[in-house]
Amino acid sequence: MSVFFQAPTYDVTSSSITYTMKHKLHAWDGTSKQVNVASKWNGDKLEQISVLAKVSSFNSGLSSRDSHMIEVLDALTLPNITFSSTSIKYSGADILTTGKLQFHGVTKEIQFVAKAKKENNQWLYEGEFPVLLESYNVKRPSLLFVKADDLIKIKFVLVFKDK
């Protein structure tokens, strides 16, 4: 089994995850560049992946807004957002990924299509998926007493560089 699942030998420090959130008055992005990734490979193909990002690592360019996110996501007691794959199926450049997303202490199965491409000795895995805040028991943040949209978009770029 250890031959089949090779130990990861990639540098993933260039990876990032971005959320996009909307409010009646404006929209904004928050990006985390501190993405922790553990993966198992079968040659050039990803077999399994787990990703962890701290809520506090998302920077929207406004400290007070990020602090507000810490409050609504209860990041003091639930500091991590994690994804753990349960199935990865290749279909050309498309990768149908199924797994468990743990967000605000609630775990749900999600499915999305990621794209894989190799560029300059590095594998790029890109994709996005929607998240409904209230389905994860998140109390939506508000500005001027108007709540932000329930739907947020999560976009990820995982970069696996040869070490």
Added chain:
Amino acid sequence: MYKRTSFYKTYLLGFLVACLFCAQRVAAQSDSLLQQLISANNVDSSLIQPPAKMLFTQRALWGTSGLLKNRYSGNDLIANKQKDLKIRRTMLQLHQIGGFVTIGGMLAQGIIGSQLYKGDYKVKDLHENVGMAVNLTYGFTALNGLFAPPSAFSRDKKITSIRLHKWLAVLHLSGMIATNILATQIEHNASLKPYHRAAAYVSFASLATALVVIKF
């Protein structure tokens, strides 16, 4: 016939057990990958400490040497920080409400003040009373903004909406002080009226702009 059916049943059962075993193994490996990550990231200690930068008014109350440094008897740092953030949210909500009420009061005062400026002295008492009310709501709003516990971070390096909001606060606070001082001088020196009005307009414009630029 019976033997063949029994063989198929056994075969099917064996296949199902094998599938279940594989599925469990994949899930276990997946969980083990995640556990590797979680074990190294279980506590976010960066959120517990107060931010390095905060307003002097916030530091005076909530800083490590502030007046409220012994506000919690328990040593649960996470629970204490959660309480601070809850107080912060409540105070900032009051700050928003106070801001809206003050803007409304200023608008009303602008209308009353212009009547007084045109020589309608019947509204003088009303102008003074509304002025007092605006001062009170303004003060309430300012206190909730200036003395709210600090945010969890202080990592902004660029000009942000919050920074603009604070710079505009310096302007409208100066305008409010000037408006009030000039108001007390007008009875003795009527030539100060245009300056009083100009200071009031500056206060209103900068407060309205501060409200518009803010983002949560």
